[in-house]
Amino acid sequence: MIVRILGEGQLEVPDDQIESLNELDGAVESAVESGDEAVFSASLTALLDGVRRSGSALPEDTLHDSDLILPPSDATIAEVRELLQGDGLIPG
Amino acid sequence: MKRISTIFRAKANSALDKAEDPRETLDYSYQRQLEMLTKVRRGVADVATSRKRIELQRNQLQTQSDKLAGQAQKSIDMGREDLAREALTRKSALTGQISDLDAQHAQLQGEEEKLTLASQRLQAKVESFRTRKETIKATYTAAEAQTRIGEAFSGISEEMGDVGMAVQRAEDKTQAMQARAGAIDELIASGALDDASSINRGDDISRELEAMSTQSDVESELAALKGTSPQAIEATDTPAATAEPTTEEEPVEKGQQS
Numbered sequence: 001m002i003v004r005i006l007g008e009g010q011l012e013v014p015d016d017q018i019e020s021l022n023e024l025d026g027a028v029e030s031a032v033e034s035g036d037e038a039v040f041s042a043s044l045t046a047l048l049d050g051v052r053r054s055g056s057a058l059p060e061d062t063l064h065d066s067d068l069i070l071p072p073s074d075a076t077i078a079e080v081r082e083l084l085q086g087d088g089l090i091p092g
Numbered sequence: 093m094k095r096i097s098t099i100f101r102a103k104a105n106s107a108l109d110k111a112e113d114p115r116e117t118l119d120y121s122y123q124r125q126l127e128m129l130t131k132v133r134r135g136v137a138d139v140a141t142s143r144k145r146i147e148l149q150r151n152q153l154q155t156q157s158d159k160l161a162g163q164a165q166k167s168i169d170m171g172r173e174d175l176a177r178e179a180l181t182r183k184s185a186l187t188g189q190i191s192d193l194d195a196q197h198a199q200l201q202g203e204e205e206k207l208t209l210a211s212q213r214l215q216a217k218v219e220s221f222r223t224r225k226e227t228i229k230a231t232y233t234a235a236e237a238q239t240r241i242g243e244a245f246s247g248i249s250e251e252m253g254d255v256g257m258a259v260q261r262a263e264d265k266t267q268a269m270q271a272r273a274g275a276i277d278e279l280i281a282s283g284a285l286d287d288a289s290s291i292n293r294g295d296d297i298s299r300e301l302e303a304m305s306t307q308s309d310v311e312s313e314l315a316a317l318k319g320t321s322p323q324a325i326e327a328t329d330t331p332a333a334t335a336e337p338t339t340e341e342e343p344v345e346k347g348q349q350s
Contacts, residue, residue: 004250007206007258009213060216063224063247069097072261083096 004066011055118225125218132211135259142266143200150193157186203262210258
């Protein structure tokens with residue numbers, strides 16, 4: 001599975017890692033819902049670290065879209081909410 | 093986070109779905125990519141400019157802080173603890189601003205590195221897209237074109253969305269810092285942080301130190317004068333005697349009368 005961390009680039013993550021990453025992803029989502037910035041920041045860091053650890057960077061000239069796109073490491077809850085609304089952060 | 097992916101992709105792709113002839117779309121998209129490359133490079137330059145501005149300000153504040161430390165020492169040497177205290181109080185305010193600038197500097201440096209890498213990634217993908225575009229155009233058949241063009245697009249448009257967002261975020265961060273940097277520039281321009289010896293209302297500590305040392309200079313010169321030629325000093329008590337001969341008689345007359 002190809003994962004993009006916004007602001008960092010794309011990684012190829014083996015399928016057998018997806019399960020554990022999904023758990024980390026769940027933690028991020030509930031933090032966004034609760035609005036707790038500290039918990040959010042910690043869970044996002046954990047998720048991104050997990051992706052970086054289990055994935056390997058794709059060559060820079062790869063022209064392939066990602067299966068999963070994750071917020072940048074220094075994102076705030078507000079920014080993630082904007083991403084989820086589909087306007088604001090992404091220039092279109 | 094799945095939802096983010098879907099929305100992001102939809103948004104990134106929407107801009108590319110407009111042209112009629114897929115081959116035109118290729119060229120149009122390539123133009124957009126070059127524009128984005130220019131944009132991200134300009135972003136790198138803008139962040140670098142802000143970083144340099146902060147470096148400059150930091151140096152100015154550091155110079156001022158060193159000067160205040162010197163003034164505190166001088167005040168102590170002259171037995172003026174109150175002045176030394178004032179100088180150190182001001183110095184500690186500057187120390188706070190300096191560490192604030194250091195933090196901003198580190199953040200800008202981080203943004204600069206991120207954008208530089210983003211620019212390299214986009215550059216590599218744009219190159220790759222250009223090659224693929226030429227191949228598709230050379231071997232164009234309506235049947236396969238759509239799929240192959242679609243493949244080429246999806247990857248690059250996502251990258252474009254990512255880079256565009258990175259540039260936007262860097263701009264936002266830089267702007268916030270610009271405002272604070274502007275405030276510090278104003279403070280510096282107001283003279284509040286200026287050189288002690290220049291004419292301004294800011295630095296009363298050094299004016300007082302200056303006044304004190306001027307005074308002690310005068311005293312010691314006076315003492316020196318008294319030591320070498322006491323008459324000269326005494327003579328100043330009756331300057332009229334030599335300066336204005338016409339009035340010479342008056343005090344004498346008064347003296348005679350009394």
